[in-house]
Amino acid sequence: MSFGAAASAHRGRRLAAEAACPCGRRDFGSCCGPVLDGQAAETPEDLMRSRYTAFALGDARHLVDTWFPGTRPDDLTIDPDTEWMGLVVLDSDTASDGRSGRVRFRASWREGAAREVATMEEDSRFVRRVGRWYYVDAL
Numbered sequence: 001m002s003f004g005a006a007a008s009a010h011r012g013r014r015l016a017a018e019a020a021c022p023c024g025r026r027d028f029g030s031c032c033g034p035v036l037d038g039q040a041a042e043t044p045e046d047l048m049r050s051r052y053t054a055f056a057l058g059d060a061r062h063l064v065d066t067w068f069p070g071t072r073p074d075d076l077t078i079d080p081d082t083e084w085m086g087l088v089v090l091d092s093d094t095a096s097d098g099r100s101g102r103v104r105f106r107a108s109w110r111e112g113a114a115r116e117v118a119t120m121e122e123d124s125r126f127v128r129r130v131g132r133w134y135y136v137d138a139l
Helices: 003-008 032-036 044-057 060-065
Strands: 083-094 100-110 117-129 132-138
Touching: 032 044, 044 060, 044 083, 044 100, 044 117, 044 132
Parallel strands: none
Antiparallel strands: 083 100, 100 117, 117 132
8 A cells, every 4th residue: 555545545443442452451442442543642652552553453544644754654555464463562751841752562463374473572763743643763
């Protein structure tokens, strides 16, 4: 999918409000659900969790909307055969001026015929512009 077509990208599937959130923190309705529906994330960690959940639910639009324009790629494809298995936040902080932050996390998934579980660890940077947090890049 190209970002040019992202405005019409489908929002992915949605869970019932009382269902467990894919990010593992709380129920979907009081965790990532409102952020996926357009509410501003309160912290960089909240945004990172919503982005993980967007990958898990196939919500490309949320990923586009929350990626800082200066660093977002021209193409974003979510593999429907990838099953996201879990998220662990290792560290999270926000700068004292409230304009930047970072989140270090570990995420696991499985894909393909072998269905072997793989893990990635990332230290992500975020910026806040006009009251909204955006993912910038990974360190």
